[in-house]
Amino acid sequence: MNGHAGHFPRAAQLRRNGWVVGTFVVLALMLLYERVIHSTAFGAYDMQSLVDPSVSLALAAMAQAAVVLAGGIDLSIGSQMSLANVIAANWMVNAGIGDALAISAALLLGGALAGAATGLVITHSRVPDIIVTLATGAIWGGLALQIMPTPGGGVPQDFANLLTGDVRGSGFPVGFVVLALALLLVWFPLRFSRPGLAIYALGSNRTAAYLSGVNVGRTRVIAYAVGGMFAVLGGLTLTAQTLNGAASSGATFTLQSVAAIVIGGVALTGGRGGMVGPIAAAFILTLLGTLLGYLNVDPSWGLVIQGVVMVGAVMVGGLLLRRRK
Amino acid sequence: MMVESQAAPSDLLTVSDLHKRYGAVVALRAGNLTVAPGEIHALLGANGAGKSTMVKMLTGVIRPDGGTIMVHGAAVRLRSPRAAQKAGLAAVFQDPALAPDLTVLENLRLTGTSVTAVRQWLAAMEIGNIDLRALVSDLPLPTLRMLDLARALAREPQLLLLDEITAALPADLAERVFVVMRRWRELGRSVLFISHRLAEVRAICDRATVLRDGVRVGVLDLAEGSEERIVELMLGAVPQTVPPPSGHVPAIRRDGQESRPAVLEVRDLSLGHELRGVSFTLGRGEVLGVAALEGQGQEALFDALSGRRAGVGEVIMRGRKLRLRQPYDAIRAGMVLVPADRVLALLPQRSVRENISIPRYNRVSGWGVIRQGRERSWIAEAVARLQIDTRAMSQVRRLSGGNQQKVTIARWVARGFDVLLCFDPTRGIDVGTKRQIYALLRELADQGASILLFTSELPEIQLACDRVLVLYEGRIVGELPASEADEATLLHAAHGLTHQEEAAG
Numbered sequence: 114m115n116g117h118a119g120h121f122p123r124a125a126q127l128r129r130n131g132w133v134v135g136t137f138v139v140l141a142l143m144l145l146y147e148r149v150i151h152s153t154a155f156g157a158y159d160m161q162s163l164v165d166p167s168v169s170l171a172l173a174a175m176a177q178a179a180v181v182l183a184g185g186i187d188l189s190i191g192s193q194m195s196l197a198n199v200i201a202a203n204w205m206v207n208a209g210i211g212d213a214l215a216i217s218a219a220l221l222l223g224g225a226l227a228g229a230a231t232g233l234v235i236t237h238s239r240v241p242d243i244i245v246t247l248a249t250g251a252i253w254g255g256l257a258l259q260i261m262p263t264p265g266g267g268v269p270q271d272f273a274n275l276l277t278g279d280v281r282g283s284g285f286p287v288g289f290v291v292l293a294l295a296l297l298l299v300w301f302p303l304r305f306s307r308p309g310l311a312i313y314a315l316g317s318n319r320t321a322a323y324l325s326g327v328n329v330g331r332t333r334v335i336a337y338a339v340g341g342m343f344a345v346l347g348g349l350t351l352t353a354q355t356l357n358g359a360a361s362s363g364a365t366f367t368l369q370s371v372a373a374i375v376i377g378g379v380a381l382t383g384g385r386g387g388m389v390g391p392i393a394a395a396f397i398l399t400l401l402g403t404l405l406g407y408l409n410v411d412p413s414w415g416l417v418i419q420g421v422v423m424v425g426a427v428m429v430g431g432l433l434l435r436r437r438k
Numbered sequence: 439m440m441v442e443s444q445a446a447p448s449d450l451l452t453v454s455d456l457h458k459r460y461g462a463v464v465a466l467r468a469g470n471l472t473v474a475p476g477e478i479h480a481l482l483g484a485n486g487a488g489k490s491t492m493v494k495m496l497t498g499v500i501r502p503d504g505g506t507i508m509v510h511g512a513a514v515r516l517r518s519p520r521a522a523q524k525a526g527l528a529a530v531f532q533d534p535a536l537a538p539d540l541t542v543l544e545n546l547r548l549t550g551t552s553v554t555a556v557r558q559w560l561a562a563m564e565i566g567n568i569d570l571r572a573l574v575s576d577l578p579l580p581t582l583r584m585l586d587l588a589r590a591l592a593r594e595p596q597l598l599l600l601d602e603i604t605a606a607l608p609a610d611l612a613e614r615v616f617v618v619m620r621r622w623r624e625l626g627r628s629v630l631f632i633s634h635r636l637a638e639v640r641a642i643c644d645r646a647t648v649l650r651d652g653v654r655v656g657v658l659d660l661a662e663g664s665e666e667r668i669v670e671l672m673l674g675a676v677p678q679t680v681p682p683p684s685g686h687v688p689a690i691r692r693d694g695q696e697s698r699p700a701v702l703e704v705r706d707l708s709l710g711h712e713l714r715g716v717s718f719t720l721g722r723g724e725v726l727g728v729a730a731l732e733g734q735g736q737e738a739l740f741d742a743l744s745g746r747r748a749g750v751g752e753v754i755m756r757g758r759k760l761r762l763r764q765p766y767d768a769i770r771a772g773m774v775l776v777p778a779d780r781v782l783a784l785l786p787q788r789s790v791r792e793n794i795s796i797p798r799y800n801r802v803s804g805w806g807v808i809r810q811g812r813e814r815s816w817i818a819e820a821v822a823r824l825q826i827d828t829r830a831m832s833q834v835r836r837l838s839g840g841n842q843q844k845v846t847i848a849r850w851v852a853r854g855f856d857v858l859l860c861f862d863p864t865r866g867i868d869v870g871t872k873r874q875i876y877a878l879l880r881e882l883a884d885q886g887a888s889i890l891l892f893t894s895e896l897p898e899i900q901l902a903c904d905r906v907l908v909l910y911e912g913r914i915v916g917e918l919p920a921s922e923a924d925e926a927t928l929l930h931a932a933h934g935l936t937h938q939e940e941a942a943g
Contacts, residue, residue, distance in 0.1 A: 314537035324519050
């Protein structure tokens with residue numbers, strides 16, 4: 114009658130992380146299957162052709178996760194990436210590596226500020242996230258078209274080498290380093306600090322968070338700012354891969370980022386999940402596209418299949434949650 | 439008995455002339471309150487008296503239209519719960535303010551609360567063995583409430599606000615809350631205690647401020663027998679009949695009417711581990727009480743009968759076996775639910791009219807057209823019959839809790855039903871409205887309705903019911919006629935002690 118029962122934190126931890134482990138199992142099985150189809154040794158080239166496109170999507174997913182964990186959703190991620198892409202390609206085309214890096218830094222800062230502005234608008238207007246980011250998405254997309262009506266521009270090769278390929282011919286993909294830095298320098302310090310806990314608390318139960326003294330507005334601003342920074346970084350890696358700019362380059366990433374966080378175990382209602390799952394899910398989604406290509410599936414079916422996988426992941430997640438109760 | 443308050447520097451909290459209105463509805467007209475250091479002060483009032491509005495302003499949840507709040511003689515502005523905490527006012531709200539997806543430890547870190555201090559307070563409440571690494575969503579509600587209290591205490595506020603903390607707390611935990619409240623007072627700190635349980639208030643509080651219609655109507659020193667005076671102040675007029683002790687509803691039960699035709703028969707109903715093979719019958723025109731301590735399977739019983747969750751076993755109504763997979767199945771069969779939490783039943787942003795007529799929309803017209811004229815007359819009738827406050831008809835959320843509960847009942851009255859499942863319908867509702875609700879239930883029963891009534895306040899069982907079932911650990915461990923169901927007997931039975939008693943003689 115004391116109203117408390119024995120609890121096993123290990124079991125709770127396992128349950129929290131079980132989904133992410135499952136995501137990695139799926140990824141491993143898909144890699145295995147890809148080997149069976151390809152039946153060649155897994156070389157550095159294969160690694161790069163998987164990692165490079167996955168990294169942009171992984172960053173988009175991290176951007177989405179930061180916002181969704183705080184109980185929001187950002188439909189402008191694709192446009193943010195496009196805008197970063199065309200700005201970089203437009204102004205880096207004849208620049209040296211030093212200027213390119215300066216432009217990148219300015220863009221990352223700009224992404225964080227634009228995200229913060231989005232968070233402020235949502236907080237003060239009380240208009241739902243989905244509407245505000247739909248509108249900001251149109252703004253960023255329109256600006257991207259203004260800057261670069263037709264694809265073009267370019268980046269210095271040194272800059273591209275910094276974000277794609279392998280680390281000085283070692284065969285170790287640079288993409289992993291980029292993701293690791295994003296996690297180590299930005300996400301983990303945040304995750305284990307009070308603002309990071311506030312992000313989870315806000316997505317978990319906004320009223321409870323508010324009543325226990327969390328600054329709701331500031332937390333939301335931080336979540337969107339981190340999201341904006343990740344999205345811009347994703348736009349930069351995209352630019353390094355394509356070596357040019359196009360206003361439509363980020364278009365597919367908004368939907369894919371949502372798919373990745375869902376598959377990666379982030380609850381769309383907020384509060385539950387992390388960054389590692391969505392990153393693995395980004396690799397799964399990229400690999401899925403590659404596999405469908407090998408199997409000669411029409412690319413338009415690729416979209417259909419992605420949609421089905423996304424809905425399937427949401428449903429399985431919901432069923433597991435119900436079973437637990 | 440009345441005390442005129444001037445802001446003396448010796449007072450811990452001085453609230454003067456605080457007011458707030460929502461459109462046409464004045465929630466608080468002139469809120470005045472003085473709390474001295476080292477006292478446990480009760481804030482009392484009927485629903486709609488402005489009590490919760492005042493608490494919300496003291497905790498920074500809503501901002502006043504005007505008036506001042508002073509802590510130790512200095513005016514403070516409480517723009518957010520955070521600001522209230524900084525000003526030395528910490529609250530434990532009716533719903534625990536803990537983020538469910540974080541562990542307890544993470545929640546403490548989120549608010550910068552000292553874990554050591556929390557552990558000390560938990561130990562003082564004799565629940566020091568809670569695993570702080572557990573996810574909040576895995577812990578039962580009473581535990582969360584205690585954790586919330588420990589967290590509030592660990593912040594060492596000047597004033598601790600406890601808003602209905604004992605509602606839905608089992609008696610043993612409530613007792614431990616009182617222990618720490620007294621300890622807090624010994625430390626020279628103060629508590630503002632909000633509760634509907636007057637016996638509790640009288641036992642633990644030093645003074646009480648009573649509000650009525652948004653104005654302070656009295657401040658009294660509490661002593662033996664203060665309950666009657668409190669009820670008088672809350673009701674505004676001296677009640678015509680002498681109120682029963684501790685301000686409870688008058689007895690409206692009928693005993694000894696045997697052999698009513700059975701309307702509802704429940705056979706061996708189970709739901710998970712919560713409910714284990716419950717069987718009973720409910721007669722026509724009967725009010726059958728369910729008495730139980732927190733978490734003994736009463737939620738499961740009501741959920742299974744109302745179709746919220748699927749149980750195993752037979753539910754037979756008027757000889758027909760029901761398949762209850764969703765609430766609609768139960769409603770169609772004429773078995774309807776009045777939940778404790780009005781939010782579960784109502785559409786807060788919609789009008790009283792729509793809220794009452796929702797269940798009727800299946801019936802209003804065969805062609806999908808709602809005939810508003812007819813609808814209006816049904817609703818007007820239900821509103822009049824239940825004496826619903828008609829000042830805020832356009833949005834149900836503006837009504838007080840008691841009036842919201844009346845709307846929930848009114849919708850079923852307007853629709854018609856055979857069995858009314860009332861799950862703690864008077865939780866957090868003032869004495870006056872409580873009386874009206876019980877009188878209404880009796881009236882409905884007299885007209886042939888059958889009512890299953892769970893209430894967390896044991897003394898009310900005897901006043902409102904004909905017969906009582908006692909649930910303990912998911913089983914029925916006792917069945918008593920109301921005449922024998924006094925609080926002491928029920929309390930024994932609800933602790934699972936019936937069998938020993940019977941064996942003892």
